[in-house]
């Protein structure tokens with residue numbers, strides 16, 4: 229294991245909004261980074277966006293926008309979502325940034341000068357969604373793309389080629405002699421299977437006459453660089469390749485790429501051969517995870533079954549959503565997403581096992597020891613058994629992280645939590661209290677709390693803010709509560725100091741009960757028109773107060789009204805165009821009886837920014853403004869003084 233851990237996600241296309249798949253890879257990278265940092269390594273975590281190419285150009289055209297303006301607007305969706313998901317990336321690269329474009333040009337020129345790039349006439353079959361060329365023999369029946377099974381277009385044109393074919397034997401040998409370079413092993417075999425056919429040269433240009441949105445080739449102004457050749461280079465341009473040798477060497481020596489299985493060939497064939505041609509060492513590993521399926525089906529916009537991470541975050545809370553994603557996907561395999569399976573996982577692992585155990589330990593400490601961590605006596609076998617299991621789980625988790633088996637590691641940790649619950653049953657602290665056996669009671673509660681300290685330390689990388697809260701409830705000071713240190717303090721039994729105050733506030737993971745949306749629809753005699761996730765409602769049992777976290781799930785933001793107009797045929801409605809920081813949105817609101825459109829323009833109002841889009845009288849509305857009404861009088865909630873930027877959080 230290297231001391232420097234550099235992890236990357238694929239850089240995402242900015243042609244669409246991020247979905248659960250993108251969120252998963254990014255979250256996985258975040259969790260791995262936090263684990264490696266806890267294991268004492270120096271870490272660097274890179275993510276970003278892939279902004280050139282036909283897909284992005286098309287998306288911009290559809291919106292009648294210049295490509296860069298389109299990118300500038302959509303990139304924010306990724307950046308904001310990552311913030312909301314608690315992602316701590318060290319850098320965010322955009323392929324339209326100068327720092328990246330400069331390096332792509334430098335590499336192109338160097339390879340061209342070395343004779344590794346040449347020009348030739350080419351006949352190929354191009355797949356727009358995959359942004360890739362295929363030869364006749366690669367195609368499926370009917371000329372369909374072998375990757376996404378959609379129709380391809382035949383093209384004949386002059387282009388530039390990278391001499392990829394000359395590295396075929398070297399690559400086969402490299403993969404065979406470096407187990408762990410491509411993971412899981414079956415993906416390595418899949419790549420070797422692909423390499424059984426002769427490897428062609430890689431077309432790395434697009435004539436500007438057909439596609440202008442890309443990095444211009446430094447040796448031919450009529451062409452732009454192929455988007456994949458450009459995009460893959462982000463992994464080195466972001467860490468100082470060609471500009472900061474020391475930084476580059478430091479991170480590249482510990483590089484690990486995380487990808488989805490859909491982009492295996494580009495990462496395990498194109499990228500290694502490009503690196504070889506540049507004379508650079510290979511990354512340590514390329515790990516391809518499986519797909520999140522919606523139930524049993526592939527997620528796709530046309531099927532309307534794409535899971536929106538925002539919905540899930542609102543339902544579970546950020547940290548619990550992170551936990552469920554990590555625990556539910558066996559790394560490498562496909563996983564099925566259903567809201568029901570996530571709720572089941574949440575309720576059993578977090579609400580029942582973990583939440584319940586914390587509540588027991590803290591409540592009993594409050595009841596019998598005035599809320600102060602008690603001083604333990606000597607440990608009996610039953611205590612030692614739990615202690616040993618808790619300490620052993622640190623090693624098991626380390627191992628799971630090093631072998632990319634996060635789900636297994638979490639399972640080990642949850643086994644300790646379940647053992648701790650059983651320990652409470654076995655030792656029956658409430659009976660000890662009745663018997664007045666306070667010394668034994670102190671030992672039991674201390675053992676239970678120390679076990680929870682270890683467990684929560686192991687879960688910190690997955691649930692950073694919930695576990696910090698958890699640990700502070702146990703009585704740990706903030707600076708220890710928020711840091712996980714797998715090699716030092718975590719395994720030191722006795723870290724909880726006797727006499728410190730524990731805290732019992734509201735449940736960290738209130739149970740979620742779900743009203744069965746299908747049953748409800750049936751009862752209403754309606755046909756289900758939307759996916760269950762849209763209809764489901766979560767109710768925290770027995771709680772009508774909200775916590776600060778719950779309040780902040782509703783994003784209230786300042787917005788500036790840019791335009792306002794009446795909606796034809798709806799005398800109560802106004803259609804507003806509002807500015808929310810860098811973004812503009814349309815909202816529809818029932819305030820036409822109370823405000824003239826011209827009175828609204830320029831006002832700074834307050835909107836719910838993360839409200840699910842809705843159609844009001846057939847018009848899309850992306851948010852809701854706040855207003856108060858008494859009798860016939862309605863007044864907008866505005867910002868005092870009015871002179872204030874838009875997009876600022878209110879709370």
Ligand code: MSP
Pocket residue numbers: 237238239240241248249250252253278459460461462486487488489490491518519520521527
């Ligand atoms: N821009 C390229 C990657 C270039 S990397 C040098 C690209 N972008 S993408 O926006 O299409 O994102 C692909 C990645 O998103 C996948 O590899 C995977 O990491 C993630 N996912 C997208 N859908 C997914 C699922 N349904 N399930 C899991 N992850 C998937 O390809």
